[in-house]
Amino acid sequence: MSRKTGTLLCLIAGSMMLIIGCSKSSEDRLTTPIPPSDCDTVNMTYSSDVQPILEANCYSCHGNGNVNGGVTLDSYTGVKLVADNGLLIGVITHAPGYPPMPDGGGKLSDCDINKIKDWINRGASNN
Numbered sequence: 001m002s003r004k005t006g007t008l009l010c011l012i013a014g015s016m017m018l019i020i021g022c023s024k025s026s027e028d029r030l031t032t033p034i035p036p037s038d039c040d041t042v043n044m045t046y047s048s049d050v051q052p053i054l055e056a057n058c059y060s061c062h063g064n065g066n067v068n069g070g071v072t073l074d075s076y077t078g079v080k081l082v083a084d085n086g087l088l089i090g091v092i093t094h095a096p097g098y099p100p101m102p103d104g105g106g107k108l109s110d111c112d113i114n115k116i117k118d119w120i121n122r123g124a125s126n127n
């Protein structure tokens with residue numbers, strides 16, 4: 001093998017490794033979790049943010065005449081009560097000492113939990 005061919009082979013091998021190295025790192029970038037950008041948790045309101053989450057996940061047992069655990073969540077008054085006494089956050093975050101809600105179902109998404117937290121932190125208004 002001539003010296004020239006050797007150098008050329010080295011260059012080729014070198015650039016192959018570069019290419020492999022680069023494609024590997026772009027793969028890493030793809031698998032890195034991207035924070036959800038569609039979760040807006042600022043200035044949440046009862047009517048457009050909180051109520052729909054409760055309706056979808058809780059009304060089956062705490063609405064439409066169902067008052068499991070003495071809790072009714074299909075009226076602002078009922079929700080305000082458990083928002084103010086800490087029960088609402090306790091049950092949806094599955095905090096120790098609270099029955100985890102939804103009962104027998106999966107935990108709410110972090111996005112939904114943060115929406116409810118924001119609304120409570122702003123005074124749990126009837127907005």
Ligand code: HEC
Nearest residue numbers: 057058060061062068069071082087088091099101102103
């Ligand atoms: C499948 C029925 C069911 C669903 C769905 C459900 N709950 Fe409950 N919930 C219950 C039952 C039963 C109890 C009483 C359990 C207990 O006290 O141990 C209860 C109790 C509660 C309590 C009172 C806890 C206490 O310690 O007094 C709160 C607050 C509550 N639920 C909120 C929610 C919220 C918020 C959701 C929706 C995210 C929800 N629940 C979904 C059945 C349900």
